[in-house]
Amino acid sequence: MNTHWQKKSQEEIKKIVFSALDHNVNYQEQPILGVPATYLDEKVFSQDESFLKEAPFLTALIKNPNHIGCHTLDGSENFFSGTQEIERKLIEICAVDILKGETGAQDGYVASGGTEANIQALWIYRNYYQQEFNANLNEITILCSEDSHYSMHKASNLLCIDILSVPVDEETRALNEDTVLQYINNAKAKGKKYFLGVVNMMTTMFGSVDDIDIYVRALQAAKVEFKLHVDGAYGGFYYPFSNQENPLNFKNPMVTSVTLDAHKMVQAPYGTGVFLIRKGFMKYANTKEASYVEGEDYTLIGSRSGANAIAIWMILSKNGPFGWFEKIFILQKRAQWLCTKLDELGFSYFRFPTSNIITIKSEYINEQCAKRFGLVPDNHHAPKWYKVVIMDHVSIEKLTLLLDELKKHTLA
Numbered sequence: 001m002n003t004h005w006q007k008k009s010q011e012e013i014k015k016i017v018f019s020a021l022d023h024n025v026n027y028q029e030q031p032i033l034g035v036p037a038t039y040l041d042e043k044v045f046s047q048d049e050s051f052l053k054e055a056p057f058l059t060a061l062i063k064n065p066n067h068i069g070c071h072t073l074d075g076s077e078n079f080f081s082g083t084q085e086i087e088r089k090l091i092e093i094c095a096v097d098i099l100k101g102e103t104g105a106q107d108g109y110v111a112s113g114g115t116e117a118n119i120q121a122l123w124i125y126r127n128y129y130q131q132e133f134n135a136n137l138n139e140i141t142i143l144c145s146e147d148s149h150y151s152m153h154k155a156s157n158l159l160c161i162d163i164l165s166v167p168v169d170e171e172t173r174a175l176n177e178d179t180v181l182q183y184i185n186n187a188k189a190k191g192k193k194y195f196l197g198v199v200n201m202m203t204t205m206f207g208s209v210d211d212i213d214i215y216v217r218a219l220q221a222a223k224v225e226f227k228l229h230v231d232g233a234y235g236g237f238y239y240p241f242s243n244q245e246n247p248l249n250f251k252n253p254m255v256t257s258v259t260l261d262a263h264k265m266v267q268a269p270y271g272t273g274v275f276l277i278r279k280g281f282m283k284y285a286n287t288k289e290a291s292y293v294e295g296e297d298y299t300l301i302g303s304r305s306g307a308n309a310i311a312i313w314m315i316l317s318k319n320g321p322f323g324w325f326e327k328i329f330i331l332q333k334r335a336q337w338l339c340t341k342l343d344e345l346g347f348s349y350f351r352f353p354t355s356n357i358i359t360i361k362s363e364y365i366n367e368q369c370a371k372r373f374g375l376v377p378d379n380h381h382a383p384k385w386y387k388v389v390i391m392d393h394v395s396i397e398k399l400t401l402l403l404d405e406l407k408k409h410t411l412a
Contacts, residue, residue: 004089005097007320016086017056017310021063023082035079040064057311065306068293070282072107075295080306087309093316095276098240099258101250108276110262110309112301114233115151117259117275120285120300121229122155122196124257124277127284129194133225137161141187143215144198145175147206149231152198162192173208173350181218188222195219195226199255201248202235205378205387206350207357209239212247216254229257233273235355236260241328242354256281262312267392272308275299327392331356335390338399345406356390369405 008016027038039047040062046052052059065080071088087110095106111117122142129135142163144152156163166183168175184195197219200210212228219226230248232239237260240246249255257277262268282298290297319327335356342349342360349360362383365375370386377383388394388402 002097002321003103004092005316005321007323008317010318013314013317014054014056017060017314020082020086020310021060021065023085024063024065025079032079037064037066057307057314060307060310061305066303067110067306067309068297068299068303069295070107070109070298072109073282073295073298077294083306083310086313087306090309090313090316091274091276093313094236094260094274095250097321098237098260099249099251099276101276101278105279106250106276107279107282108274109299110304110312111273111275111299112271112304113263113273114149114231114259114261115154115273116300117261117273118149118151118198118229118231118233119155119158120275121257121259121277122152122161122198123159123300124281124284125196125227125229126159126161128227128281129225131284133194135194139191140194140196141192142198143180143184143187143195143219143226145200145203145210147173147203147208148198148200149204149233151231161196162187168208171350173203173206173352175210175214177214177218180214181221184218184222184224188224193224195224197226197228199228199230199248200235201230201232201239201246201258202352202355202357204234205357205376205385206352206359207234207355208350208352209235209243209248209355212252212254227256228254229259230255231259233259233261234264234357236274237262237265237324238328238331238356239354241325242332242356250276250278262315265391266312266315268311268315269308271305272312274312331390331392334394334396334399337396338388338390338403341399341403345403347406350385357387358390359385359387362386364406364409366409369402369409372405373402 045062065083069076071084072091076084091108095101096103137160140161142152142156146165146167164183166180197215199212260274262272263270286298338358339351347364349358351358365386375386378385
């Protein structure tokens with residue numbers, strides 16, 4: 001049962017968005033003098049009401065609401081209270097109806113993307129261990145697989161903490177529990193006490209999903225302190241619908257935070273990641289020096305466009321939960337169709353069973369084919385794999401063209 005996520009008509013969506021914008025500051029009618037912001041430049045961006053009255057997202061862009069801060073906490077900039085409410089509704093949809101949390105039990109905000117959301121999580125955990133356990137930086141480490149997103153290495157660099165990248169099986173992309181435990185114990189022997197674990201909900205290159213229990217058992221066996229973050233930047237809006245038994249959500253007590261990324265499967269504008277975390281942890285990222293910001297700032301990004309939050313909410317509301325299940329079902333069928341055809345050709349590839357990413361070994365794909373179809377390699381300098389991502393525009397007709405090209409290469 002969906003508590004917060006309900007399908008809405010276009011008229012309902014327009015009414016809610018325009019009403020929210022009406023509750024924001026009006027620079028033209030109110031004597032607002034102290035805010036370093038206004039609407040988008042009207043000399044460049046049309047303010048024509050007859051054009052915008054049917055375009056709530058474009059109107060939101062032009063009205064330019066700033067969603068600085070975290071609106072699931074007490075206190076936010078009152079100038080933009082109307083559209084902040086839409087962001088709060090979006091956070092509840094994601095945390096409760098998609099990731100099985102309890103209503104009001106999670107905080108979160110719309111970030112600039114999965115990279116920022118991942119860094120936000122690790123930043124919070126680093127500060128948590130420093131403040132609550134008096135931990136030194138050299139006692140804290142990120143723990144993830146070698147298939148994890150490069151943002152983990154960015155976080156390591158920015159936060160001045162080490163990172164452990166555990167190797168995975170070349171064919172199955174799975175972690176080995178003994179190997180994970182070995183890496184943890186080796187790090188423990190070198191003085192590491194606090195582990196920031198990252199569990200992948202569909203990796204960027206392979207679409208593979210980590211077994212969270214492997215991490216939990218290994219970390220508990222090593223008797224170390226740890227927190228687990230789920231990187232669902234690719235899979236967060238896909239895997240919970242393709243696998244009804246998904247354990248990577250807030251129903252699982254071992255999961256503390258989750259990254260989602262709406263500018264992938266949701267088809268929202270770029271710059272629309274979502275960060276979610278259990279109540280009680282956002283405080284470790286508070287910048288008290290942001291005293292001129294009402295409610296202060298708990299986010300990495302600071303000022304951010306409220307229009308991006310509105311875009312995600314609009315897309316999810318227009319589809320509704322059943323429409324979203326149908327969307328994922330169709331993509332799953334297309335992915336399975338391609339796998340069947342590759343099996344018939346005898347090609348080696350990897351596909352996690354409930355994923356829409358098919359990663360083909362490079363021996364079957366020449367440079368010309370990769371360029372024509374925009375196939376992305378695991379490494380541009382020495383590719384071992386190329387991936388096909390089944391998005392909405394990737395039709396059976398387009399996949400057939402790829403298969404025809406692959407046949408030519410193998411016959412040549």
